[in-house]
Amino acid sequence: MNPPSSLLLTDLYQLTMLQGYVEYEMEEQATFEFFVRKLPSTRNFLLAAGLEQALSVLEALRFTSEELEWLSGCGLFRRTLVDYLEKLHFTGDVYAMPEGTVFFSDEPIVRVTAPLPQAQLVETRLINLLHFETLIASKAARSVLVAPGKLLVDFGLRRAHGAEAGLLAARASYLAGFSGTSAVQAAPLFGIPIYGTMAHSFIQAHDDETAAFERFAYANPDNVVLLIDTYDTEAGAAKVVSLAPRLRQKGISINGVRLDSGDLADHAHKVRRILDEGGLADAVIFASGNLDESIVRQLVAAQAPIDGFGIGTRMDTSADAPSLDCAYKLEEYGGRPRRKRSEGKATWPGRKQVYRRYDADGRMRSDILTVEDDPQEGEPLIQPVMRAGKRLQASVPLAAIREHARNQLTRLPHALQALEKGPDYPVHVSTALRDLAKAVDEHRL
Amino acid sequence: MNPPSSLLLTDLYQLTMLQGYVEYEMEEQATFEFFVRKLPSTRNFLLAAGLEQALSVLEALRFTSEELEWLSGCGLFRRTLVDYLEKLHFTGDVYAMPEGTVFFSDEPIVRVTAPLPQAQLVETRLINLLHFETLIASKAARSVLVAPGKLLVDFGLRRAHGAEAGLLAARASYLAGFSGTSAVQAAPLFGIPIYGTMAHSFIQAHDDETAAFERFAYANPDNVVLLIDTYDTEAGAAKVVSLAPRLRQKGISINGVRLDSGDLADHAHKVRRILDEGGLADAVIFASGNLDESIVRQLVAAQAPIDGFGIGTRMDTSADAPSLDCAYKLEEYGGRPRRKRSEGKATWPGRKQVYRRYDADGRMRSDILTVEDDPQEGEPLIQPVMRAGKRLQASVPLAAIREHARNQLTRLPHALQALEKGPDYPVHVSTALRDLAKAVDEHRL
Numbered sequence: 001m002n003p004p005s006s007l008l009l010t011d012l013y014q015l016t017m018l019q020g021y022v023e024y025e026m027e028e029q030a031t032f033e034f035f036v037r038k039l040p041s042t043r044n045f046l047l048a049a050g051l052e053q054a055l056s057v058l059e060a061l062r063f064t065s066e067e068l069e070w071l072s073g074c075g076l077f078r079r080t081l082v083d084y085l086e087k088l089h090f091t092g093d094v095y096a097m098p099e100g101t102v103f104f105s106d107e108p109i110v111r112v113t114a115p116l117p118q119a120q121l122v123e124t125r126l127i128n129l130l131h132f133e134t135l136i137a138s139k140a141a142r143s144v145l146v147a148p149g150k151l152l153v154d155f156g157l158r159r160a161h162g163a164e165a166g167l168l169a170a171r172a173s174y175l176a177g178f179s180g181t182s183a184v185q186a187a188p189l190f191g192i193p194i195y196g197t198m199a200h201s202f203i204q205a206h207d208d209e210t211a212a213f214e215r216f217a218y219a220n221p222d223n224v225v226l227l228i229d230t231y232d233t234e235a236g237a238a239k240v241v242s243l244a245p246r247l248r249q250k251g252i253s254i255n256g257v258r259l260d261s262g263d264l265a266d267h268a269h270k271v272r273r274i275l276d277e278g279g280l281a282d283a284v285i286f287a288s289g290n291l292d293e294s295i296v297r298q299l300v301a302a303q304a305p306i307d308g309f310g311i312g313t314r315m316d317t318s319a320d321a322p323s324l325d326c327a328y329k330l331e332e333y334g335g336r337p338r339r340k341r342s343e344g345k346a347t348w349p350g351r352k353q354v355y356r357r358y359d360a361d362g363r364m365r366s367d368i369l370t371v372e373d374d375p376q377e378g379e380p381l382i383q384p385v386m387r388a389g390k391r392l393q394a395s396v397p398l399a400a401i402r403e404h405a406r407n408q409l410t411r412l413p414h415a416l417q418a419l420e421k422g423p424d425y426p427v428h429v430s431t432a433l434r435d436l437a438k439a440v441d442e443h444r445l
Numbered sequence: 446m447n448p449p450s451s452l453l454l455t456d457l458y459q460l461t462m463l464q465g466y467v468e469y470e471m472e473e474q475a476t477f478e479f480f481v482r483k484l485p486s487t488r489n490f491l492l493a494a495g496l497e498q499a500l501s502v503l504e505a506l507r508f509t510s511e512e513l514e515w516l517s518g519c520g521l522f523r524r525t526l527v528d529y530l531e532k533l534h535f536t537g538d539v540y541a542m543p544e545g546t547v548f549f550s551d552e553p554i555v556r557v558t559a560p561l562p563q564a565q566l567v568e569t570r571l572i573n574l575l576h577f578e579t580l581i582a583s584k585a586a587r588s589v590l591v592a593p594g595k596l597l598v599d600f601g602l603r604r605a606h607g608a609e610a611g612l613l614a615a616r617a618s619y620l621a622g623f624s625g626t627s628a629v630q631a632a633p634l635f636g637i638p639i640y641g642t643m644a645h646s647f648i649q650a651h652d653d654e655t656a657a658f659e660r661f662a663y664a665n666p667d668n669v670v671l672l673i674d675t676y677d678t679e680a681g682a683a684k685v686v687s688l689a690p691r692l693r694q695k696g697i698s699i700n701g702v703r704l705d706s707g708d709l710a711d712h713a714h715k716v717r718r719i720l721d722e723g724g725l726a727d728a729v730i731f732a733s734g735n736l737d738e739s740i741v742r743q744l745v746a747a748q749a750p751i752d753g754f755g756i757g758t759r760m761d762t763s764a765d766a767p768s769l770d771c772a773y774k775l776e777e778y779g780g781r782p783r784r785k786r787s788e789g790k791a792t793w794p795g796r797k798q799v800y801r802r803y804d805a806d807g808r809m810r811s812d813i814l815t816v817e818d819d820p821q822e823g824e825p826l827i828q829p830v831m832r833a834g835k836r837l838q839a840s841v842p843l844a845a846i847r848e849h850a851r852n853q854l855t856r857l858p859h860a861l862q863a864l865e866k867g868p869d870y871p872v873h874v875s876t877a878l879r880d881l882a883k884a885v886d887e888h889r890l
Contacts, residue, residue, distance in 0.1 A: 005608045008630035011600075012641030015629065020643075020664035026650060070633050076668070116650060123644070127603040128611060135606075155456075158572040159768045161580075162609030163450045166573060169606075184460065185453035188515050196457030198465075199568070201775035204783040205471060205561060219465035223521070229787050262788035313768045322762040323604045330646035338649040342674050343707035 007063050008070070010124040019077060021117045022084045028334035030116040031351050032123065033108035034130050035329075040321035044416035045425065047141050047405060048101045048109040049172045050133030052395055054126050055386060058112075061090040061122065090118055094386035097354070099396065100137075100175055100405030101381060102412060104427050106369060107354045109134070111382065116333060123328045131326050132165065136172035139293075139318040141409060143311055144177035145417050146297040151308030153195045154181035155288055156316025169316040175401050177409070182310070190398055195310075197225040197258065204230065210239045217247050217254070225256040225286060228271070233259060237271040241278030256284035256307070264289070265304035272305040284308060292319065293419055339440045348433055349440045354381045363411050370430035452508050452530075453515070455569040464522060466562045467529045473779035474537075475561040476796050477568065478553035479575050480774075485766035489861035490870065492586050492850060493546045493554040494617045495578030497840055499571050500831060503557075506535040506567065535563055539831035542799070544841065545582075545620055545850030546826060547857060549872050551814060552799045554579070556827065561778060568773045576771050577610065581617035584738075584763040586854060588756055589622035590862050591742040596753030598640045599626035600733055601761025614761040620846050622854070627755070635843055640755075642670040642703065649675065655684045662692050662699070670701040670731060673716070678704060682716040686723030701729035701752070709734070710749035717750040729753060737764065738864055784885045793878055794885045799826045808856050815875035 021027065036046060063071070063085045072082050092114020103109055110130060112119050143152055154173045157166035170181035171190050180193035187194045198216055206212035209231060217224045224247070228236025237257060244254055257275070259267050264287045275283050287299070288310030296309050313319065329347045330338050337349035348369065355368045355378035368376050385392055415422035466472065481491060508516070508530045517527050537559020548554055555575060557564050588597055599618045602611035615626035616635050625638035632639045643661055651657035654676060662669045669692070673681025682702060689699055702720070704712050709732045720728050732744070733755030741754050758764065774792045775783050782794035793814065800813045800823035813821050830837055860867035 006630055008633065009602070009608050009611070010629055011602060011627040012629050012639045013627065013643055014641075016641060016661075016665045016668060017643050017647045020647065020661050021650075023664040024660050030646075030650065032646070074632065076639075120644075120646060123646075124603050125608075128605065128608065131604050132606050157454070157456060158569050159576050159771070160573065161577050161606035161762070162613055163454050163570075163573060164607030164609045166454070182456040182458065184455055184457050185451055187519065188453065194457045196459075196461060198458055198462050199565075200785050200787065201475075201477070201565060201568075202462045202465065204775045204785060205466075205475065205778045215469050216461075216465050219468040220461050223461060231786050260787065261790050317606070317762075317767040319767050322606075322764050322767040323758045326604070330649045333650045340645050340649060341676050342645065342705065345706050 005057065005125065006067060007061065007121070008067055010121065014121050014124060015077065015081070017120055018084070018117045019081045021120065022081050027115040027117060029113055030119045030330060031111060031113045031332040032119050032328050033331050033352065034110040034126060035108045035327065036105055037325045037327060037345070038105050040324065041421060042320045043138060044418070044422045045102045045104060045138070045412060046134055046324070047137040047176055047408070048097045048103055048134055049099050049137035049175055050130040050168075051096050051099045051110060051385070053129045053133065053168070054110060055094065055391060057125050057129065058090040058092070058094065058122060058386065058389070059391070061088065061118070063088065084117070088118065088121075089389065090114065090122070091389045092118055092386070093384065093388065095382050096385050097381045098383070098401070098404060100401045100408060102364065102408045103354070103381070104367060104425050106348065106427060107367065108352050108382065111351060113351070127326065127328050129168070131324055133168050133172040135318045135321075135324055136169045136316065137176040137405070139315050139321070140173035140176035140178055141405070142293040142419055143296055143309070143315065145409060146293050146419060147300055147309065150300070150306070151286070152178045153308065153310045154178055154183070154315065155310040155312035157181075157183040159313040160316040166316065171398070173315060175398060176405055177402065192398070197223060198227050200227065200230045203227060209236060210243055213240060213243055214246070217252050218250070221252045224252060224254045225258055226254065227258045227260060229259055229261045229267070233262060233267045234270050234274060237274040241274060241280060244278065244280055254280060254283050256286055258286045258288060260289040264306065265299055265302045268304040268306045286310065288312070290314065297419060337436055337440050339437060341441070348429070348437060350433070350436050352433065355379060356381055358411070363413055364425070366426035366428060368428045368430055369433060371432050371436055374430055374432040376430065450502065450570065451512060452506065452566070453512055455566065459566050459569060460522065460526070462565055463529070463562045464526045466565065467526050472560040472562060474558055475564045475775060476556060476558045476777040477564050477773050478776050478797065479555040479571060480553045480772065481550055482770045482772060482790070483550050485769065486866060487765045488583060489863070489867045490547045490549060490583070490857060491579055491769070492582040492621055492853070493542045493548055493579055494544050494582035494620055495575040495613075496541050496544045496555060496830070498574045498578065498613070499555060500539065500836060502570050502574065503535040503537070503539065503567060503831065503834070504836070506533065506563070508533065529562070533563065533566075534834065535559065535567070536834045537563055537831070538829065538833065540827050541830050542826045543828070543846070543849060545846045545853060547809065547853045548799070548826070549812060549870050551793065551872060552812065553797050553827065556796060558796070572771065572773050574613070576769055578613050578617040580763045580766075580769055581614045581761065582621040582850070584760050584766070585618035585621035585623055586850070587738040587864055588741055588754070588760065590854060591738050591864060592745055592754065595745070595751070596731070597623045598753065598755045599623055599628070599760065600755035600757035602626075602628040604758040605761040611761065616843070618760060620843060621850055622847065637843070642668060643672050645672065645675045648672060654681060655688055658685060658688050659691070662697050663695070666697045669697060669699045670703055671699065672703045672705060674704055674706045674712070678707060678712045679715050679719060682719040686719060686725060689723065689725055699725060699728050701731055703731045703733060705732075705734040709751065710744055710747045713749040713751045731755065733757070735759065742864060782881055782885050784882060786886070793874070793882060795878070795881050797827075797878065800824060801826055803856070808858055809870070811871035811873060813873045813875055814878060816877050816881055819875055819877040821875065
């Protein structure tokens with residue numbers, strides 16, 4: 001699936017540049033690579049995500065007649081450009097790291113090689129998708145690492161930045177190891193398990209809290225998780241206990257309770273005791289409310305008897321690092337490597353590959369960034385995924401991506417599995433790549 | 446316009462709650478209000494935005510047959526609920542502050558009164574839209590305040606959180622006073638002016654920088670803004686000067702240059718001198734590259750000769766405050782006021798109004814938050830916008846909203862126009878509202 005999007009979802013400069021490319025028939029093969037220049041100070045690694053949506057955009061690359069009409073009439077573009085765009089579709093090759101792969105700064109995760117206008121036009125939307133899903137998968141992985149064995153559910157849709165952000169955050173966090181999401185549409189779109197029971201308004205709409213619990217249970221007998229903090233958390237737990245026998249007579253079990261405010265560890269301990277003593281040892285405790293990986297880690301460390309966490313706003317906005325310093329840069333045109341040398345923004349030229357080496361125990365030890373045709377010891381991470389505009393294989397099932405990500409997280413060096421900033425992971429630049437950069441700078445290439 | 450969105454773009458608990466409401470025929474009138482509990486520590490005020498999209502969602506409130514089929518088959522919902530949803534449309538009333546209005550914590554900006562299931566179901570998407578547009582309009586207003594007379598352009602689409610975020614950020618920043626956006630689709634959707642010329646890749650795809658400039662100018666003769674920092678900024682400016690006469694012979698003027706890296710103030714001074722001495726005094730200097738309102742303020746204070754700024758990632762992600770602590774809360778049901786009392790999350794009950802008082806010079810002095818039927822001195826900010834599911838007037842033109850926002854920003858207290866945190870703006874809670882809260886707590890209502 002891909003949320004619907006228009007080819008006008010691009011920066012104007014892509015089209016003004018295309019006007020130049022088309023005018024001067026600059027349609028040789030161009031290679032662009034997407035990479036992150038520098039990891040945020042609060043990230044030890046990143047998790048590649050968004051390739052599936054990026055490939056869908058490339059496959060569907062067509063301007064509609066409505067869009068072409070608008071382009072014709074807006075006064076900015078020549079007939080030659082509009083005619084060119086009318087026939088445009090994507091005929092290029094794509095190489096990429098599989099989604100769910102751990103990566104580091106300067107390592108390309110997607111490489112597009114196509115006639116220059118095609119590869120250029122898609123820049124904005126490819127960055128938009130790869131950046132956001134990678135941002136969220138990388139953030140979500142931190143919660144996954146600190147809460148083994150816990151149920152983690154994405155609750156972020158409402159404060160995600162728009163509809164697509166909410167849906168793609170559901171996908172990215174699931175890919176990184178979350179159990180599911182509250183966002184209903186993520187189920188039909190991506191096949192992600194959905195979770196949810198009741199809000200405070202359900203309780204408040206009733207005059208009596210117990211009556212609200214009871215009605216909810218009758219209406220949703222297979223999914224009875226009761227929100228108990230609307231007025232007083234422990235009193236709410238006691239009401240749950242006294243309601244349980246009445247429900248049991250009708251064959252309904254209480255699956256759990258949710259806490260959403262106050263000192264969650266303290267409430268969880270008290271509520272656990274109330275539930276256990278009330279014969280509800282099987283009912284789980286689920287916690288939510290401004291959570292992030294740091295708070296979850298504290299709660300886990302405090303052995304708070306919480307079985308699952310709903311993590312919302314801070315994950316879906318990647319609150320401590322709401323963007324990545326990423327780029328999609330021209331690395332080669334017409335068979336010749338290219339390099340941007342702007343201050344503080346220089347890039348490595350050419351088509352690149354990343355080789356990863358592992359310790360004897362299978363943990364990642366170091367990477368080497370090199371040019372494509374410079375085989376190195378280690379595992380090559382970048383693989384062909386699209387040839388002449390066609391996928392080389394069907395979409396990778398989300399379950400397989402999730403399994404790959406799980407495996408990747410277990411193979412991280414210990415120091416990088418922590419929330420605190422660890423040592424920089426070693427990414428070596430090969431002699432061949434350094435030589436190439438030098439040759440480009442000296443105009444020998 | 447409203448980006449397409451499905452009614453499944455909601456949290457699962459809205460539907461499980463509806464299953465209860467429908468089962469027990471809880472369809473009395475419910476009033477929910479959207480407000481921000483507490484301003485981010487880096488905001489002196491917020492700017493209301495997103496109402497237009499929220500009203501569009503309410504007007505279009507219908508489940509499609511595909512969605513109903515999915516709901517029927519997913520195993521979570523009873524036939525009675527699906528039948529109910531099949532007939533659902535929005536029949537409620539909406540009151541709101543006009544978009545572009547300055548507001549503060551605890552002040553509702555949108556109030557929905559409708560049969561409980563309707564008002565409940567829309568919670569997730571209404572928050573999703575109102576939160577994000579308000580977030581970005583409030584962030585953008587800060588740049589507008591520090592850069593009077595400068596051209597400000599939204600460059601954030603690529604690192605905005607998904608497609609909708611990029612488009613709504615274009616709208617929200619324009620509303621707050623930006624001149625336009627790089628996001629092409631914002632032009633047909635919202636009528637927003639679009640800006641853009643070239644990226645580094647255009648330069649890099651040529652062997653020679655001057656050749657790239659020249660081709661761009663011929664291909665886009667009405668929009669010649671040349672990016673000069675790909676290799677060496679001042680050398681780039683000199684090339685622009687030497688190219689100018691050749692272009693002039695063909696009737697083409699160079700409109701300006703863009704700087705995107707390095708010490709922007711220093712480069713701007715040097716480039717201005719090169720352009721002026723080269724007979725290009727009319728060419729503007731446009732700057733971009735990780736800008737935000739703080740950097741723009743510094744550049745303006747340093748009297749850097751920069752005429753316009755492209756502001757991207759940090760604005761479109763509201764990087765210093767990527768979310769607002771906002772809520773859409775049940776305040777009344779079946780004619781009786783309601784109040785959530787969860788620790789740290791208590792709300793003011795009932796339908797509310799905000800009155801604003803001004804100083805003699807027209808600047809905002811203080812607000813009073815009260816119940817709807819408690820007239821106070823000052824200007825009532827909340828007005829009816831939808832009755833029985835129908836808008837009371839056509840969409841407010843974006844130009845009018847922008848003018849209203851401009852006026853609002855000029856009427857802010859001086860201390861709140863600064864980027865630094867000023868004193869809290871006084872929002873008084875009326876006796877009538879305090880009495881109502883007390884009565885609800887004491888179960889007298």
